[in-house]
Amino acid sequence: MALSSPSGGVRRARQLLHVSVLAQSASPCGRFLAAANDFGEIAIFGLSAALSAEAKEENRRAVAVVRAHNGPVYSLASTERLLLSGSDGEIRAWSWAELGRKGCRELWTRRPPCRSSLEVPEINGLEVNQRHELRGHQDLVHVVALREQLPQVLSGGEDGTVRLWDLRTGAQVQLIEVHKYQECSRPQLGKWIRCLATESDWMVCGGGPALTLWHLRSGTPTTVFGLAQPQHHALFHQDLVLSGGVGPALHLLQLSGDVRGKVPVTPAALRSLCLHPRSPEHQVLTVAGNSPKIDVFTNLGYRAFSLSFT
Amino acid sequence: MSSESSKKRKPKVIRTDGAPAEGKRGKGDTDQDVRYYSEESEVDLRDPIKDYELYRETCQELQRLMAEIQELKSRGIKENASEIDERRVQSCVHFMTLKKLNRLAHIRLKKGRDQTHEAKQKVDAYHLQLQNLLYEVMHLQKEITKCLEFKSKHEEIELVSLEEFYKEAPPEISRPAITLTEPHQQTLARLDWELEQRKRLAEKYKECLTSKEKILKEIEVKKEYLSSLQPRLNSIMQASLPVQEYLFMPFDQAHKQYETARHLPPPLYVLFVQASAYGQACDKKLVVAIEGSVEEAKALYKPPEDSQDDESDSDAEEEQTTKRRRPTLGVQLDDKRKEMLKRHPLSVTLDLKCKDDNVLHLTFHYLMNLNVMTVKAKVTTAMEMTTAISAGDLLSPDSLLNCLYPGDHGRKTPNPANQFQFDKVGILTLSDYVTELGHPYVWVQKLGGLHFPKDQPQHTVAADNSLSASHMELTVKLLRSRLQSRLALHKQFASLEHGVVPVSSECQQLFPTKIVSRLVKWTAIPYEDYAELPYTKDVIEAGLAEDTHLYYMALIERGTAKLQAAVVLNPGYSTLPPVFSLCLNWKGERNSSNDDNIRAMESEVNVYYKELWGPKPGYQLLTNQLQRLCMVLDVYLETEPHDPSVEGPKEFPQEKMCLRLVRGPLRLKPFKFNYPQGFFSHR
Numbered sequence: 001m002a003l004s005s006p007s008g009g010v011r012r013a014r015q016l017l018h019v020s021v022l023a024q025s026a027s028p029c030g031r032f033l034a035a036a037n038d039f040g041e042i043a044i045f046g047l048s049a050a051l052s053a054e055a056k057e058e059n060r061r062a063v064a065v066v067r068a069h070n071g072p073v074y075s076l077a078s079t080e081r082l083l084l085s086g087s088d089g090e091i092r093a094w095s096w097a098e099l100g101r102k103g104c105r106e107l108w109t110r111r112p113p114c115r116s117s118l119e120v121p122e123i124n125g126l127e128v129n130q131r132h133e134l135r136g137h138q139d140l141v142h143v144v145a146l147r148e149q150l151p152q153v154l155s156g157g158e159d160g161t162v163r164l165w166d167l168r169t170g171a172q173v174q175l176i177e178v179h180k181y182q183e184c185s186r187p188q189l190g191k192w193i194r195c196l197a198t199e200s201d202w203m204v205c206g207g208g209p210a211l212t213l214w215h216l217r218s219g220t221p222t223t224v225f226g227l228a229q230p231q232h233h234a235l236f237h238q239d240l241v242l243s244g245g246v247g248p249a250l251h252l253l254q255l256s257g258d259v260r261g262k263v264p265v266t267p268a269a270l271r272s273l274c275l276h277p278r279s280p281e282h283q284v285l286t287v288a289g290n291s292p293k294i295d296v297f298t299n300l301g302y303r304a305f306s307l308s309f310t
Numbered sequence: 311m312s313s314e315s316s317k318k319r320k321p322k323v324i325r326t327d328g329a330p331a332e333g334k335r336g337k338g339d340t341d342q343d344v345r346y347y348s349e350e351s352e353v354d355l356r357d358p359i360k361d362y363e364l365y366r367e368t369c370q371e372l373q374r375l376m377a378e379i380q381e382l383k384s385r386g387i388k389e390n391a392s393e394i395d396e397r398r399v400q401s402c403v404h405f406m407t408l409k410k411l412n413r414l415a416h417i418r419l420k421k422g423r424d425q426t427h428e429a430k431q432k433v434d435a436y437h438l439q440l441q442n443l444l445y446e447v448m449h450l451q452k453e454i455t456k457c458l459e460f461k462s463k464h465e466e467i468e469l470v471s472l473e474e475f476y477k478e479a480p481p482e483i484s485r486p487a488i489t490l491t492e493p494h495q496q497t498l499a500r501l502d503w504e505l506e507q508r509k510r511l512a513e514k515y516k517e518c519l520t521s522k523e524k525i526l527k528e529i530e531v532k533k534e535y536l537s538s539l540q541p542r543l544n545s546i547m548q549a550s551l552p553v554q555e556y557l558f559m560p561f562d563q564a565h566k567q568y569e570t571a572r573h574l575p576p577p578l579y580v581l582f583v584q585a586s587a588y589g590q591a592c593d594k595k596l597v598v599a600i601e602g603s604v605e606e607a608k609a610l611y612k613p614p615e616d617s618q619d620d621e622s623d624s625d626a627e628e629e630q631t632t633k634r635r636r637p638t639l640g641v642q643l644d645d646k647r648k649e650m651l652k653r654h655p656l657s658v659t660l661d662l663k664c665k666d667d668n669v670l671h672l673t674f675h676y677l678m679n680l681n682v683m684t685v686k687a688k689v690t691t692a693m694e695m696t697t698a699i700s701a702g703d704l705l706s707p708d709s710l711l712n713c714l715y716p717g718d719h720g721r722k723t724p725n726p727a728n729q730f731q732f733d734k735v736g737i738l739t740l741s742d743y744v745t746e747l748g749h750p751y752v753w754v755q756k757l758g759g760l761h762f763p764k765d766q767p768q769h770t771v772a773a774d775n776s777l778s779a780s781h782m783e784l785t786v787k788l789l790r791s792r793l794q795s796r797l798a799l800h801k802q803f804a805s806l807e808h809g810v811v812p813v814s815s816e817c818q819q820l821f822p823t824k825i826v827s828r829l830v831k832w833t834a835i836p837y838e839d840y841a842e843l844p845y846t847k848d849v850i851e852a853g854l855a856e857d858t859h860l861y862y863m864a865l866i867e868r869g870t871a872k873l874q875a876a877v878v879l880n881p882g883y884s885t886l887p888p889v890f891s892l893c894l895n896w897k898g899e900r901n902s903s904n905d906d907n908i909r910a911m912e913s914e915v916n917v918y919y920k921e922l923w924g925p926k927p928g929y930q931l932l933t934n935q936l937q938r939l940c941m942v943l944d945v946y947l948e949t950e951p952h953d954p955s956v957e958g959p960k961e962f963p964q965e966k967m968c969l970r971l972v973r974g975p976l977r978l979k980p981f982k983f984n985y986p987q988g989f990f991s992h993r
Contacts (some may be wrong), residue, residue, distance in 0.1 A: 009916070010886055017852050018913035019887070020906075022975055038976070071993070074975055158972055190951055192977065229904075232975070246904055268903035271975065290902075290909065 013277040016038060019309060021267075021288035024274035025076035025083060027096050032063075033274070033286055034083055035294055036073035037309065038259070042066045042085060044099050045307045047276065050296065051284065060307050064099065069091060082107065092177070143196040145203075154198055160191030162205055164216070176219055178205060183224045184212040190230075195243065202255075204243075206231040211243055213255060223257040232289075233273045242300075244270025250287055252300060266306055267291035333931070350417055358418060365411045368404050375401045442545055469500045470507075479503040510925050570600045573607040575654050576773040577683050577758030578676045582658050584757065584778040593786060595663035602656035602675070610655075610678075646735045650679050651743060662790055667692035670793040675748055680728045683758045684748030687711050689793065700752055704796050704803065704860075708744075711751060712858050713881035714788050719858050720749030724762045753788075756781040791927065795883045798929035806832040806864075811936045817924045819985045820934060822966065827873070827940040827947075831865035835876075846876050846891045846902040854878060854889050866940055871896035879932070887919045891937065896947070906976045911942045914981050918993070941980045945990055949979045966990055 018056040023036045031048040043062035050060055069087035077084045083094045093107040145154045152166040156178075164174040178184060179191035190208035197204050203214045211231045213223040231245035240260065241253040246269045252261035267289030288294040291308040375397045376843040382394050437947070476486060483502050488495050554563075571582050582598060589596035654676040662670040671688040687710045692832040704710075712719060721741040723729075740750060751935070755762060759773035805812045805917050811829050813821065840846055849855045859878040865872060872895045880886040893901040902909040915922070915935040922938060924930035947962040949971050966991035968980045 013852060013854060014887070014889065014916045014919075017848060017854070018909060018917050020909075020976060036976075072974060158977075184602070192972070194975065194977075269906070290906070 016292045019292050020271060020290045021292075021294060021309070022072065022074055022271055023076040024272045024286055024288055024294070025078040026274060026276045027083075028078060028080050028277065029096075030276055032096075032099075033276070033294070033307070034076055034078070035272075035286075035288055035307075035309070036068065036076050036085060037292075038072035040067060040069040040071055040073055040083075040087065041309075042068045042073060042076070042083075042094075042099075043309055045294070047284070047286075047296070047307075050305070050307060060305060060308055062307070065310070066094070066099065068094070106126065123283060143194060145196045145198050151202060154196055154203065156193030156196040156205055156207070158192045160193060160208070161194065162193055162203070162214075174219060175214070176214065178209045178212070181209075181212075181221055183221055184208055184209040192228065194232050195234040195245075197234045197236050197241075202236070204234050204236065204241050206234060206243070206245075211241075213241070213257075223255065225257060225260070227251050227253075232269070232271050234248075235273050235275060237275060237285075240300075242273055244273055244287055244289065252295075261301065263291075263297070263300070263302060265295045265303060266293045267295070331892055335821045347413065347417060347831065350421075352414070356414065361414055362409055364407070368407050368411065372401055372404045372408070375404065409594055461986050467501070467504055469504055475500055475503060567598075567600055570604050570656070573604055573757075574600065574656050575676050575678065577645075577681075577755075578654065578656065578658050578674060580759040580773040580775055580778045581674060581683070581757050584759075584775065584782045585658070585660055587779075588786065592783065596786060597661040597663070599659045599661075601659055602654075604656070606655035619788045637736070643736055647737055648737050650731060650737070651747060652678055653747065654678050662793065663787065664790060664794055664797075666797075668793065668797055670789060672789070673748070674754065676758075677747065677750075680725060680731065682721060682723055682725050682728065682750045682761065683754045683760065684744075685711065685754045686748040689796075704800050706750075709858075709881070710796060711749065711789075711792065714751065714785070714792060716882065716886075717754055718752045720744070720751040723750050724755050725751050725760075726762065753781065753785050757785055791885075792882075794927060795929050797877075798927075799883060799932065802930075802933050805833070806933070806936070811940065812933050813937050814924065814930055817922075817930060817934050817937075820921060820983065821937050821941050822983060822988060824965070825937070825940045825944055826965075827866050827868040827943045829936060829940065830865060830867045831863070833863050835861045835863050837861055840878070843891070843893075844877055845893045845903070848902070849878060849889050849891055856879075864936060864939075866936075868941055868943060868947060871943070871947055871962075873939070875936075875939060877932075883929070887916070887926070888935065890915050890935065892939075894943075894946075907946055907979050910976070910978045910981060911939070911946065914942055915939055941983065945979055945981055 002193050020038045021035050022038055025034045026047075027030070027034065031046065031244055033047045035045065035046045036042045039308065042065070043304055044064045044066070045061075046063045055098060062224035068085050069090070069092065071088035073085050073087050075086040077086075078096070081096060083096055083099060085092050085094065087181050088179055090109050092109050102243040143156045152173060153165050153167055154162055155165065156162045160177060160179040162176040162178060163172050165171065166173050167187055176192055179187070184206075185191065186209055192208045194212070195205060198216070201216050203216050205212060205214065206212060206225075206227075207230055211225040211234060212221045213225070214221050225241070225243070227243070227245070229246035231243045231251075233245070234243035241251075241255065243251045243253065244265070248265055248270075250265050250270065250273075251259060252263065256262050265287055267287070269286050270289040272288050274286045274288075276286070283300065284296065285297040285300065286294055286307075288296070293306040294308070295303045295306050298304045379394055379397050379401070382389075382397070443868065469475070475806070479499070483506065485499055488499075490496065569908065571579060574582060582600065585596065585598045589598055657676075658674045660672040660674070662672070663669070666690065668691045673686045673688075674750065675684050675686070676682075689710065709757055721739070721744060723740040728740070732740075737743075740747070744750075752762075756940055757778050758780040759775055761774060761777050802812060806829065809829050809831075837855075837857045839857075841850060846855065855861075855878045858881060860881070862877040862879060864875040864877060866875065867873070874890045874893045874895070875942065876893075878889045891902070892908050893899060894905070894908055899906050902912055915938055919931060919935065922931055922934035924934055944962075945966055945968070948964040948966055949968060950960070950962070951971075969989060969991050970980065972978070973980070973992040978992060980992050982991050982993050983989075984991060
């Protein structure tokens with residue numbers, strides 16, 4: 001016999017104990033942050049309201065929580081008008097303008113083709129561009145990144161490779177087998193590539209292997225960052241590499257390989273780092289991971305406050 | 311009869327005349343009437359003035375004679391003897407004249423007197439007549455005035471007004487023709503009418519009196535009948551007792567209970583009434599009874615004078631005792647505390663029977679000065695239960711009813727006004743006395759109809775029936791489910807301590823047939839130990855682990871891998887699922903903060919518990935959760951990728967069927983078991 005009203009709260013309390021925020025995305029206007037968790041919810045936070053001088057406790061909570069998918073939402077991406085969310089085998093698009101209101105429904109749902117019904121692929125990485133079917137990875141693709149100057153896309157996956165694809169032809173241009181390189185491979189952790197970021201000619205990738213900075217033209221690792229734990233997400237920012245992974249810390253790394261800072265964060269492990277280039281303050285970084293709290297940094301040196309999923 | 315003596319005796323002459331006249335009269339009494347003085351007839355003829363003149367003359371003559379006599383006598387008596395005799399004879403004649411004159415005078419006088427007397431008499435008679443007449447006149451005047459003032463009694467009678475009279479009176483009485491003209495007749499007619507009306511009314515009055523008498527008699531008869539009925543009814547009741555027992559309808563018993571219930575204090579009374587009503591209407595397995603001493607309860611409500619006397623006596627005694635006992639203030643304070651915490655001598659017991667014959671006994675007490683109710687619980691099981699060591703606390707009376715409603719610890723008194731009372735006697739909290747007094751849970755107060763708003767003292771909180779009624783059903787259901795869940799847990803613990811996870815047949819489909827990991831140890835741990843574990847901090851921060859909860863440690867092993875699970879058991883057990891925190895010791899220590907898969911395993915039991923509830927009351931949640939933990943540990947260990955740097959085969963060959971080993975950005979293992987197909991997939 002279950003009492004109806006407290007059970008919702010009971011379940012929610014336990015869910016929040018185990019929630020992971022898997023992806024974040026900034027709104028086009030720069031005022032909102034969308035965060036998606038592994039229970040299929042997308043929460044919209046009023047970031048500029050929370051950053052303002054008179055911010056109160058309510059501002060740190062979600063403005064709206066949308067039940068986006070039945071399964072976990074693995075990735076988010078934003079365009080000028082739309083927010084795309086990727087889950088088990090489907091991509092849904094939401095209008096940024098309507099996300100704040102109640103009863104928001106997705107604009108469209110696309111199902112990318114899958115070979116068999118049992119293996120419904122999860123959409124791990126979303127970047128906005130045209131679609132081609134890019135075949136090549138042996139195992140699941142963890143992360144996708146677009147190169148800026150060249151019309152290429154990089155992908156990193158479970159099989160331990162980073163492949164570059166040409167967007168116009170759909171052909172694989174380059175293949176880097178990260179785990180084969182002695183400097184960075186860590187066989188006891190595995191060979192999977194989870195995080196990938198690229199800037200002009202440089203690429204940083206990591207996961208099972210150590211986080212390494214690669215020079216793409218030559219395809220060689222230049223710097224291996226000495227971080228013991230696998231990293232889940234990395235970003236290039238100004239002249240730093242920001243990365244987060246297992247362990248409650250955000251790492252600020254210099255391109256030379258020195259660890260400039262290790263900032264403590266609330267989640268026990270970080271999964272998603274999001275920079276907000278268009279927000280009124282210049283340097284706003286939000287990080288999220290294995291916790292219902294999302295940390296907001298206005299200065300990369302310390303955590304300013306946390307937004308919380310409810 | 312000398313002349314001097316006759317002169318001197320003149321005034322007396324009359325008398326002496328009268329006397330001898332009388333003397334003579336005495337002799338000749340009969341002659342009196344015949345004796346008639348001739349002077350009487352002469353009186354009228356002679357003139358009194360002449361008689362007076364004659365008298366004067368005579369007197370002068372006499373004087374002269376006397377003088378001559380004297381002279382003569384002086385000359386010598388012998389010479390003038392003849393002249394003296396002559397003069398003497400003359401003087402005698404004069405004396406005779408005088409006598410006659412005297413008589414005449416007397417008779418004149420007498421006549422005069424008689425005439426006066428007569429006249430006087432007449433006057434008197436007239437006077438008398440006048441008086442009489444005057445008197446009569448006065449009398450008559452009085453009579454007249456009386457008559458004029460006479461108020462006939464008829465004027466005192468309030469007569470009906472004229473209009474009404476002419477309206478109502480029948481014409482033979484009212485005779486309007488005559489009476490309108492003559493007021494006397496009118497009044498007479500009115501009086502007639504009045505008389506007639508009064509006669510009618512008098513008759514009616516008599517009739518009413520007789521009917522009243524009749525009715526009184528009837529009442530008497532009926533009263534006697536009724537009074538004779540009461541003892542007969544009693545005898546019938548007595549006679550029906552065996553029948554009641556035979557038919558299991560203990561009306562008499564119930565009646566006696568209601569009698570004692572009248573002495574209950576209001577909250578206990580409300581509880582008693584509501585519980586009996588609920589028991590009769592909805593729940594045959596709920597039995598309500600009253601225990602305690604009724605005399606003591608009656609003694610609490612003695613009349614004021616007695617209690618005042620007692621108070622003054624006890625005051626005097628107290629003064630004495632305080633003087634003697636001054637050093638021991640503590641004892642006094644203790645007494646005051648005992649007084650404050652005094653319980654009402656009567657208590658209400660509720661026995662909740664469950665389907666499997668286990669009984670939960672609840673005894674409700676009322677603390678009079680604090681106006682709160684407390685409850686003590688006891689469980690009697692149908693059969694002897696082997697007590698598992700870890701299950702010691704499950705059925706302990708202290709914690710059995712903890713948190714029946716969320717947050718209801720029963721350690722603090724729910725009545726905010728009690729704080730002030732406690733301050734006076736130095737009691738810190740009620741929790742020190744809970745073991746002997748019972749727990750003052752909030753639902754107990756609500757069952758007794760006492761509603762204390764949070765943190766706001768109120769003057770009086772009176773017992774309210776509707777509050778009790780609305781909570782009764784829910785509370786009884788919660789109590790039953792609490793008892794049953796505890797008993798179920800008791801049984802489960804007994805089995806868990808032996809290393810066997812009891813999974814019922816309905817739940818077999820949640821798990822694969824072969825699970826290699828085994829439960830090795832199951833112990834109860836205190837809250838402090840739980841709090842010290844490094845991997846339980848999240849749970850405590852999330853507010854899911856408090857000191858009212860029960861804590862256990864389970865150890866699951868497979869090969870070299872040891873999984874420690876710290877379990878928080880909420881008192882509201884199966885509706886509020888237990889929370890597990892895991893720590894795996896295998897090639898290093900892994901827990902939820904450094905291994906996503908361990909976190910996923912935790913969420914498998916903590917978040918996805920709905921499928922694990924099992925059949926309806928859901929008491930198998932804990933054992934199903936433990937079984938699931940064993941299952942996911944198997945999957946974890948078997949799907950661990952082979953580490954090429956380590957030599958030798960994998961410690962745990964993969965036996966479970968899994969579609970994909972890694973999924974999602976978290977790279978989770980497949981922990982979800984799909985029933986008929988028997989493979990593992992991701993959620």
